Structures are given as structure tokens and as C-alpha cells.
Amino acid sequence: MSPDLDTLCAAYPLIFKERNRNPETSAISYGFQCGDGWYDIIDVLCAALYAPYTRAEERHRSVKAREGTPVRAGGKVVTADDVNEARREMLAARRRVPVCKQVKAKFGALRFRVNRASDVERAYIGFAERLSTRVCERCGAPGRLREGGWVQTLCDLH
Helix, strand or coil: CCCHHHHHHHHHCCCCCCCCCCCCCCHHCCEEEEEEEHHHHHHHHHHHHHHHHHHHHHHHHHHHEEEEEECCCCCCCHHHHHHHHHHHHHHHHHHHCCCCCEEEEECCCEEEECCCCCHHHHHHHHHHHHHHHEEECCCCCCCCEEECCCCECCCCCC
């Protein structure tokens, strides 16, 4: 995948935090070993994997901004304990973000390998991998699996 790799790594730094590690410890350091056509699939997958952390981060920011003010008129005041609780939840969500080990094409489908993932996250990954068999790896147009040396998912043009 061309320069879009940098865009994805910047947008999802926790998922791709091993990008610059030694290739012996993490294959993601070789880059994305697939075509540009799957960029949107990978982007949407990463957004789904990142969403719990993003929500926790936004909640922490919101609670912190309201510290010392009433939640509702005549209601409870947001305390430092509330801010600390939101921070703990954010840090816990951060630790749960799957770390990508490898992104590649294999047998015409996307392979997105992570170090750990919940059942829901594995379902997202599985869906993205299945979806990739219907999208041209080169351009992102509708495609299908094609054989001829290597198995690839390509559109009629490619």
C-alpha cells in the first residue's frame, strides 16, 4: 500500500504502534502488503476497533471540562473523582485496543493480524477480510477472486 499507510498509521497510532519495530518482532514493520484498493476497508475496520477508546477519550475530555460544574441544574457537581474515574476508563480502553502485527493479501483476501482482540473485534476483522474478496485490491471497484498464478481479488479492468 502506498503513502496511505502513513495516513492510517497517523489516524490509528495505537493499532499501528509497532510499525517501526524490528521486522523480526512484528511483520507490520514491512508495511501493508496489499494493494491500495483495500484502503477504505482497512480504514473502516480500524475505526471500529478504535471506537471504544475514542468514546472513552471523549468522555474523559468532557468530564474534565465540566469539573466543578453541576451536571444538571440543581444536580450533582462533577468532582475530581469523576474526572479520575473517566481517566481510568480511558486508560483501560487504551490498553484494550488491538495492536496490528500484519496486514497482507493472502489467497485473494485481506489478512489483518492483531495480538489480541475481543470476540466482537474478531467479528469486525472477519467481516473486513470477507468483504475484501468482493473489492478489487488495486482500485477498490467491485471485484471477484481470480486465479492465474496468484489468487487475487480484482475487477474486470485489472
